[in-house]
Amino acid sequence: MLIKIYRKDVLHSLLQQEDTDQDKRITIDDHGPKEFEIHTINNEVYTIKGTYHLSNLLQELKLAKEDKKGVIEISLTEIKQLPGVRISKMIKEHYWDRLTRKLDRNGIEKILSDDKRDIKERRLYVPFHDKEAYSFYQEVTKGIDHIILETLPQKITPEFVRSINDKPGILGLALTTDDHEKKAVPFLVPGGRFNEMYGWDSYFINIGLLLDGKKELAKGMIDNFTYQIKNYGKILNANRSYYLTRTQPPFYTSMVVEYYEKYKDQTPISWLKECTKTAIYEYETVWMQSGKRLASNGLNRFYAEGIGITAEVEEGHYDYILQKYKNDDSQSVEEFRKLYLHREVDRVELDQYFLHDRSVRESGHDTTYRLEGICADLTTVDLNTLLYKYEKDLAYIIKGFFNDEFIYKERKLDSAYWNGIASQRVALINQYLWDEKTGSYFDYNLLEKKKIHFESATGFYPLWAKLCTADQAKSVVEYLIPRLKCKFxxxxxxxxxxxxxxxxxxxxxxxxxxxxxxxxxxxxxxxxxxxxxxxxxxxxxxxxxxxxxxxxxxxxxxxxxxxxxxxxxxxxxxxxxxxxxxxxxxxxxxxxxxxxxxxxxxxxxxxxxxxxxxxxxxxxxxxxxxx
Structure with a gap:
């Protein structure tokens, strides 16, 4: 049932009566009567009762569009909707849109703002080789004097990233051609102060987008990852300049497979071919280079490069660590921080601390005592399961969509190749990460040469990727569920x-x-x-x-x-x-x-x-x- 009301009058009365803590929300912490009368423009009166329905009314008052007289039309049905139905509808019809960003004329100001850093200048960095992107962003930023457009060097090193930490900015993403016009490909941010495109967040967001039929947004997320891998060398922790040395848990092939399986009739095979090549490139260059993310035992670890203090943390976050390493009591933590930041003092142990700290952030699990102080020394269950999933996904794609033959850099790669690598990984996982005594998976410490018996939800990853046997799955469930399952x-x-x-x-x-x-x-x-x-x-x-x-x-x-x-x-x-x-x-x-x-x-x-x-x-x- 639709009713017409004067928004300003009803909103003012509702907040005055029910929002007793004056936070512009109506919750169980407010102490109003929890019963409110709505007066329509036709002098009809409707009563809304209870915290939930009153908060729905407040939301509908803000979401509705008013006419020139300040009149809006709202639905009593919406206000009284069942909670599960309403939440799902709000996500599908409003929340995805609110989290969507575009690096175009209308959206660039919003994405350039960064609540994690107190900066006045707004910078947009463009990859060295992407001349089209530079021209596009020149046009986008024309006349906006406070936006600085810069080109990244051809080779991005940790030293360079450190040098621009005091000049942070957003990193350009993919463009597409629509009606002979270049346009920015949309992407979604996690929300709140996370106002950029993140690594593993994007995979889980895409699950929701696919369920809600947001085809173009879901494809855009994948296309932006393809662009990142090609132009920045990896899927980034997020597309800010201070994340250039860090990747995140690899879910790219899962995104590609899930999207293509749903929309293959509407998606050219050339798109899948390009994604497959990009996935192989990422797999081989980011994860399988010996000495970095490929560890000595043949498994993989998170190993985020970079120098010194991470740039995105809030002020004072590392004071308790820096206090331990400063020269003497007469030196303030801030003085020492600046000296260390500019490499004017050497602290090998502190460098090691930040290697682990950045690697924890690369893992996505920032922070947990499972990884604290040792992350770069661990071959973890979650990462190695995800790379197994890459190997199996590539085998599936090549066999199912390319007649079991795929040419990559003049190499013929078939499903047997990828299945063989996956089998080798399972053998290593069973050797190093599977614990027969407990019947569960644990991370392996390369320095101590032993499993770390820290019980984590990441122990379920092998079930997600269908990596383990039925007996192993049964054992994991029996061991971890009683330890991790809580009421909610x-x-x-x-x-x-x-x-x-x-x-x-x-x-x-x-x-x-x-x-x-x-x-x-x-x-x-x-x-x-x-x-x-x-x-x-x-x-x-x-x-x-x-x-x-x-x-x-x-x-x-x-x-x-x-x-x-x-x-x-x-x-x-x-x-x-x-x-x-x-x-x-x-x-x-x-x-x-x-x-x-x-x-x-x-x-x-x-x-x-x-x-x-x-x-x-x-x-x-x-x-x-x-x-």
Missing amino acids: GIAGSSKFSLRDVPKDAPKRQWDYPFGWAPHQMIVWKGLLNYGYQDLAEELVYRWLWMITRNAADYNGVIPEKFDVVYGTFKVDVEYGNVGSDFKYVPDGGFGWMNASYQLGLSLLPVAYTYKLNQLVDPDKIFNKTNN
């Missing part, structure tokens, strides 16, 4: 794995009790791959219930992460919780959290979807968890 999903690590961490040490956001969307999505698929349908559906329900309950109670909030023990987005942990600070309407939610909601709904049986919309507590449906 899978925790990043077990509580037991933190037993040696000092009680006064800071919490790490990828550890217990925090849960993240990519882990849930990988675990769900992994369980389904090996027939654990009931368990997968239970975990989906627990996760979606938590998102739905928080959104219903807190004005539609969809944040970066959750505490899966207590089911709250209000977390006391490093970096806070991106996506939880907004006014009126969530500003796009958070990319992979949105995707996890859409994926979860696609996996739930109708009976569970009904219970979700009624907000039936998971412990009333399933056995209570111990965590």
